[in-house]
Amino acid sequence: MAEPRPSTDQEDAPLLQREDGDEPENTNGGASVLDPTQLNNREKVLAVIVLILLAIAGTFIGLFASTEVALKKERSHPAATVTVTRPSPGPTGKPAKPVCITPECVTAAAEIIQSIDTSADPCDDFYAFANGGWREANSIPADRGIYGQFHSVADRNKKTLLKIIDSINLEDAAFDAETDNLRKLKDTYTSCMDVDKLNERDAKPLLKLVKEVVSTIGPFDVNPMPDSESLADEVFWAGSYSPDYEVPEWLRATAFTRKDIADHLRNAGKVEVGLQPAALEFDGAEVEPARKQKITKTLAFLHARGVDALLNFIIEGDAGGENSQIQALYFYQSFGGLPSKEYYKEKPMLDLYQSVISGILKNVAEEGQASNGKRDLLSDIIQEAAEEGWPWPWPGGDKDDPVKTEPLEKRMDKLAAKVVDLERQIAMAGADPEYLFNPSFSYNPYTAKDVQKALPFLDLGAYLSAMAPRKYPSKIVVSHPPYLKKIAKLVEEVPDHVLSAYFVAKLAMAYGGALGPKTEIRKQVKTLSNVLSGVKPGTEENRPDICLNAVDGIVGFIAGREFVQAAFSPEAKADGEHIINSIIQAFYDKLPRIMWMDEKSAMAAQKKAKAIIPKVGYPLSPNTTDPNSIRNWYQNVPIDADDYFGNKLNSEIMDNRRAWLTLGRERNRNTWEMYPQTVNAYYSPPDGEIVFPAGILQPPFYSYDWPSHLKYGAFGAVAAHELTHAFDNSGAQYDEQGRLRDWWTNKTVKAFEERAQCVSHQYSKYFVLDDNGKKVYVNGNLTNGEDIADSGLAQAYAAWKAGSKNAEMLPGLDYSPEQLFFIAFGRIWATLTRPATAVARVRTDPHSPPYWRVIGTLRDNDAFHKAFNCKPGSPMNPPKGEQCSLW
Template sequence: MHAHLQPYVTPILLTTQSFTESAPLLDDADDPHLESQPTQKASFTERLGTILNEPLTPINKILLVLLLIFLLLSAVFIGLFAGAQYKLYHRGGQPGENPPTSTFTSVVTLPPTATRTTTVVVPPTAAPSDPPTDNVCLTPECVKLSAAILSSLDTSQDPCENFYDYATGGWRKSHPIPSDKGRYGTFNSLFEENQQIVRDILENGNSVSALKSSADEQLLRKLRTLYASCMDQDTLDALGEQPLHQVLRVVRKLFRGKTTDISSNAGSKDELDDDKKRDGLTAALAYLHSRGIPALFSFDVEGDSKVDPNFMALWFSQPDLGLPSKEYYEDKPIRKVYKGVVERLLFASYEDEEQAQKKIAENLVQNEETVKAWPPWPWPPWGGDGDDDDGDKKPKNRSELAKHLARKVVKFERRLANASLDLDVLQQDPMGTYNKIPISNLTGALPQIHFNNYFTTLTPRNYPDEVIVTYPAYIESLSHILDTTSRDVIEAYLVTQVALRLATRLSLKTESWKARRSLDEVLMGIKPGAVGDRAEYCVNAVDSALGFAAGRYFVNETFGGDSQEKGTQVIEDIVKSFKASLPKIDWMDQTSADAAADKADAIRIKVGYPLSPNTTNAESIARYYALVKVSQHAYFDNMLSAVTSDVYREWQQLGKQRDLQAWEMTPATVNAYYNPPANEIVFPAGILRPPFFSQEWPSYLKYGAFGQVAAHELTHAFDSAGRLYNQEGKLEEWWTKNTSEGFLVKQKCIVDQFSAYTVVGPDGKEVHVNGNLTSGENIGDTGIIQAYRAWKAQFDDSYQAGTEYLLPGLNFTREQLFFIAFGRIWAENIKPASLVQRVRTDPHSPNEFRVDGALHNVPEFADAFNCPKGAKLNPPPEKQCIFW
């Protein structure tokens, strides 16, 4: 029993059902009063009074003591039994009752056929208006569900102080982090289950035998060929570094102006005349970006949020870096590790050049074309780099060259990182990161890139007139960095970017794969040399490359019955609850509340699977993936083809209206999202499974688990960034000034709250959560209150329909189980290095704070668990950040 939970004492009136008066055990013949009694039996009270008025003999005293002991024991037994019955019924009562405040760690199961011989009467103030008559569900499914919940808990913890540990401690203890991962939680666990379903589809055809169209045959053949090529480790071992080196040869030729062809076969094309050559850097960047490899800058195609959110415009932004965030470049030990990885990648790439030169010499007579081949050795052919820290000293061999350039590349990337906008501003300030300019301004500010040629490569029939820039200062900084960096360093940087992104698709025996893996081991705390199941990796690769095709069969296997309808109902109930709460928000005036209700009504709700491509139509999906070329023994090329197809498809949307049926996530994904310009919330079928959702669950679990996911995404429409998009997805200030000012006060409150949380890194040092970076997600997590209210609002109907049934062995109120369902979905074990990476890069707070930090601001939680004032999760009102 927890210290903060006091026993709930209920006065009871005991009425015996079979008690009969009987003759005294011992008759006293000397008693004159017995003969003078009337024939009607004296009452028990009268006789007791008579006995008490007479002197007691020793034997009577003994008998009286025994009788009193017997009555006392009987009363205790009956009281305990009645209390147990009351608690059982009380858990089945209506919301709003005073909950019992003791939580038992032991489980007592009463036989369903037990006969009661006692009537329990509770005071009207504590009893439901209609005493519950529902029974505990004892089906195998209910027993399993109850066991899963119980096994998730750690009841040695105090829920009022550490609810995250209380709700997830059991799960975390029984689910250690696999040696090949830096973190492992319920999301990962469910994703593995989803992967297994997809794997069964890929490895045998029985599960999809009902889908026999020619388009299905084509899709399944493509899916299985890609999967088989990934699993073909013998071929990968035989190819070694060759697939990566082929790409690197193209990049180097393009950069040096040797060719203008950026196709995957560029290495075998004839060189064009000098007057047709493109600028080398521009051509190399166009090639990399078309293959999904970030370098120097990035372009995205998304709605023009200030003019027409559904008109797909071009956005220019800073690139991803080799390290996860700019903070890592100021971390000297990490920077040292990264420099070593870059050195290994460059060394491996130069080995290919040496071998190429040997091959040229051997085949000089046989193949005249190879005489023209690049590169000459030693590399680079232009000598010093102009900014050598070691003066004019030149590297003498490949090892020295790799070491020399690795240092320069890390320095170059560090300059890019310092020129980049901080992630918290980039993600939380949509007004500040919308800067539309004529395309000529971009080309003028960054003359090192010939954007005319760049756009001709990526979008030959739709040249943009304008571009939206997220951070104009980065353009000027990039131009200066390029002007002050030698070409060999820039080329080495491009080579490094390719190797970092593509090395994971090579054989595990290659030096490039090992170098890239060693970086992950440090950044995520993975056990050195630990490698996970190959099939798991390959199923994940299939989902990333052909996820909507795999999703068709995943949905067919898992998303039947009323899952879509019941999942949608939960979401719609939460929207209704949110609208009902708007007039009661103290910082929001009526004008803004009406506008917020309009936006909530306008949100598009998407559940299960997309209609573009249409998951129910194999032909639609086949057309979607028509450009993806898949070969049996070419995994590396297969993935490159898939990514190139994705990039081409994105650029094809430029200048067109948004496809309102399209999704950003595949059906098997365990996640959900809100898209502000589209004003839509999307929930893939992959997350509509336990422990998040089941259409057969009692409602208090559905709304506590999946309801939190739904409420989180809905609340994003009104968080620090989402609130700046109106009901049409247009970027504007649509709240009144007073409401916006009131929101900012609340936002500062939650920023300060989460900024005070810390994690401990692998070096034992504390790192603070970035309250600014995570403010939007933290506000989204406050949506748990809307899920709670939505559950309460539908309770009466749900109760009458039988969907609020109880589970065996769970001595909790429904209110408590709602919050337990919420807490347990965030169960996760994470290594210190991964935790630091998350704090530096992830807009979501660590899971512990997503639970306890959110409940800190939910008084209903403290009420449900009867938390005393002053408990960590029952702070005084002035210290809570209550938005809704």
């Protein structure tokens, strides 16, 4: 299946849950009502406190403090960045509607009061108005480049998950599915946290895997290294790394490319169905059968354990076929240990990478020698003498054939240089992500016979039999055909011991993180990771955070079940589904009235809108509500509280096995791409699904007890964003069955492109500031799909207004429901970003910066202009000729 399109740029945000882990106190959706009178600010605050005490009898929400509002009013603000030249169109005055005083509403009101900055004019800079208070009260942690609402909520939720794990007591527990699941959850976390045991075991678990590799492909430690196999050119990066080196921001930006541009462009373009791709080329020699079998067996071993090496086979929906739900085999290029091609041109980075790989290989070689037992005395003396150099000629020896040997460290350093050079050539052989993830370039179907001919070093039949014994595919979709020829040539020329070292290094990089923090191999892997991520040397790792991420990766659905039980009610699921369906209906109703779309295209669009499948909360495969289903899902994943490395290994093996078992079958519609606790959402074009895990149906996105204008302004914006992706410049290429087809008339396509270009031009005028205050502009073409999707906020507003009856007010706030709708939208994008990170993201991230996601969306929204009485020509209501209207 094609990769999902996330709604935010915080794609790896962890689970989101109520901080106390309890269910809401009021679960019937009702609200107490207060008939308000005109009060001054202090009187309002005192009244709210009294109401809280009466309504929830001393609960913690009583800290909705009058001092917060008083401080906000009395605080001496620094010089504003925007000059206010007219009175601010503030609150609409005395509310004429009932006031919601449930704990959830009171909390929401308190957070809004803390978030807004009333000194900012919402018609000048709505982002500053909605988030100025939050930005003043928060700061960016030292180890991050960006911090926002997503991160804040995620941090709190990790504490909640810890509370759940710590509360698990299995003494005298029944032997049932629920107990088995909880034991695996607890044992996974415990195994990761036991660093003493991990350090004690050192690299032994990894060495078992290394032994399998070298026993198949052959040893990497050749003594002495053949002179004829030295690099063709001098190692041009030698000595260029220093401990104070930092990855340049322009280079760090390319690290976003693989993930973010892939999300944006993976489903862009069109596939011309039936068009035959060019024939695969190969001009190399045949590979000796024994070598072919060694390489094939090694690749199968590594790939089955999730290790990326030389090439990748992935199971995805056949978007170019008649049925996009049939899972097909795709061939992808391999990615290296560095984030992008550009890193392989950066001398200090290559110097560091060689040092890391050298350290890994040296440690593996030393550990391997130690595990094989101590040498006898004679061997020891000979080896030491060899490494020091003979002080005299061997009696009777041949002077023309002196003993050649090198110290281990020198051998591994030379070998590491060859590995880095090999990986550099592999990286350069691959396509750039913007092509790799565009189906008009990457959907190239070939027969398995053609692929086998182009990869003479691989026994494709044996490989596929090992990976997918039930189904041999007749078709393989190749993402970048030239890669096959280039990689085949590289494998033909590389010596086996260099290939062996490359495989060992890839294995260590994949599993080194599962070793103890004091293990030398783990230190090497961590050194590279810290430099790539910008973490300062010596920064202490957050072990609980690492282990919670491990829980997510190993037993994520068990954690998801516990999360749903703690923080997601059936009522919330039904309400979320209602919100999404109402937005789909509002969009459906609007389509015939869109002037630039002709009748035929509008009818086809309505057909697709009705075919969209919304999914809320959690998957049914495995069934989150059924402990037996969860247990069955993990029954072949042994978990041992004393073996974190083994737990990770078992999980990787099973994940790959599950994927290969789907080959040739129709996709199980009950499976999801995300865990229930994930704070995100996605639209899958081939599947026609918009999916919303329970993790995102949490404050500040959603609460069951909120008034509808808050729900639609926050969560509704996310839902409308995903729906609109089905009709943006990428999703619009898929028909109602998820197939890559033309289904619009040429006239409508042209009109759409004109309006999409308007959006592109608008966002290309936006910018961020670098460290020197220089403007770096948004690439409106890159962000076009996400910007169009953000404009779906109009559908959320229309759906809310269509179903809105007696909208409730929030205590202590005189803002109208319409104004609170937009405030709720603006607040979810509250973010602080370092200039360097902002520049890195704006260069390659397909999402516009959070600031402009709010400003750009609302500048084009007439309902916002009306709600805040923004006069024509004001910054938030520019002239109509400067606004864009699409959906």
